[in-house]
Amino acid sequence: SQTIHQWPATLVQPVGSPLSLECTVEGTSNPNLYWYRQAAGRGLQLLFYSVGIGQISSEVPQNLSASRPQDRQFILSSKKLLLSDSGFYLCAWSRALQETQYFGPGTRLLVL
């Protein structure tokens, strides 16, 4: 069966510090990968998606970037965090675009 991991579970970072959140998927190959953010009182907003190694599409302009160095690894990064980057970050995978997406446990990020 497939599993998706995210770490860390919780992160408190000062404004201006860098960020690296990691997501890995097990039990499948060549998954489509996604990064979402849930801000307080809002739905899930798609930030990035990837259909393959090194292929990243950005959905919204922002302070964050994504990378996919390996088939089942997806990384969300920032060089300098802003207060507005606080939120709950979720990684998801699917077998193909338009197929059901399955979410990881999420990372709660608090920028102070």
Next chain:
Amino acid sequence: DQQVKQNSPSLSVQEGRISILNCDYTNSMFDYFLWYKKYPAEGPTFLISISSIKDKNEDGRFTVFLNKSAKHLSLHIVPSQPGDSAVYFCAAISGTYKYIFGTGTRLKVLA
């Protein structure tokens, strides 16, 4: 512009009764709809989905109804159980990869 709306931020239901969660959408090009359940500090869990060619899909205690003319879908949970207490998100997709999520409805099932 919120294309998928869940107008009820919260709902309380007695255990054993029916829970009805509603979702409205504006884009008639959406052709697939999903419901996810989310516990605090966890990722959403896929519950049930429905294609726009159907008007009903059932899976155990969960049934999703789709009314295309009204651009409305609903999730029925019967009977409701305390473990169903969570935030429920509806999502819609068109002919692309992109999920559009609603803002969620917090369901509380009272024992």
